[in-house]
Amino acid sequence: MNEALRLQRHEDLGMMELAAMQKLFDSEYLSDFGRWNPHAPYGYSPADFHVLAFQGSVLAAHVGFQRRVISVGADEVLVAGTGGVLVDPRFRGTGLGGRAMRHAQKAMRDEAEAHFGFLGCRNEVVPFYESAGWVQVHATERCLSRADQKSVIVSQGGPTLICSSSRDASEWPNGDIDLRGTPW
Template sequence: MHEVIHVRRHDELTATELDALAHLFDSEYQNEYGAWNPDEPYGYSPADTHVMAFHSRELIAHAGFQRRLISVGDREILVAGTGGVLVDKRSRGTGIGGRTLRSAQEVMRDEAGVDFGFLGCREEVVPFYKSAGWVQIYATERCLSRLDQISVVVSEGGPNLVCSAKRVASQWPQGDIDLRGTPW
């Protein structure tokens, strides 16, 4: 499969790209969560950078991230909070998800100026992220609820993963994590 990867700042997305994103996300989540909203995607924090893989004109994969200063223990860390990682059902198993995620990591390292990529996910997709170079960390995480953006949610054991950007993943500091907002 030959694809073309596009990287766009959120405020530079074209109408065609926004429509393609809505189609991709709605095909997966609309029945359960309603229509995708680019500025409030299902209550999660929106991406400020989108990495999109197209085959011909069809969007087949996406990974987004948002730069944010979070706290880990008593330190402040600039992360690329990663979310909206999704591959079209017909393209799963082709490797396009990993290629898109690795492209996002390149942007994090080369352009975003963040210390690490950071994400939370379901246990069953941890192997996918690990295969793309992400490292699982173990810490208590605090964030705002994606359901009301007010309530504080505290969770232990994640799973949470980080990837190298300006700093290598093995340099992730010890301590509780405060996302200082909603998750991605």
């Protein structure tokens, strides 16, 4: 099957891409979270950039990220806050997720010019991200609630991961993290 990975800015998404994304996300999350909304995906921050991985005409994987300055300790850090990482079940285990993630990481550096990639995830998917070069950081994290976008949530549970972009992951500053908005 013909595979195509491409980066698309959110404002440049066409009806075809939006419909394909709706189908991919609704197939995974509709029963638990309702219909997907590209401008407020399940209360998470929307993506500025989308990596779309097609297998033939089927959108088989997606990685989204948003540029944002966050604070880490006393430092301001430009991150590519990553979310909406999803692979169609028919294509899981084929390496497509890793290829889509590497495509996104290159775009984080080359297009978004972010210092680091940044994401929060469930424990069971940490090995996937680590295999793509992400590393865990341990810090208290503050963000706005997905439910109302006003309440402040403070957590230490993680997992929180970063990846190198224009700066090496070893340069990640120490200190508490303030996302200055909702998570991705």
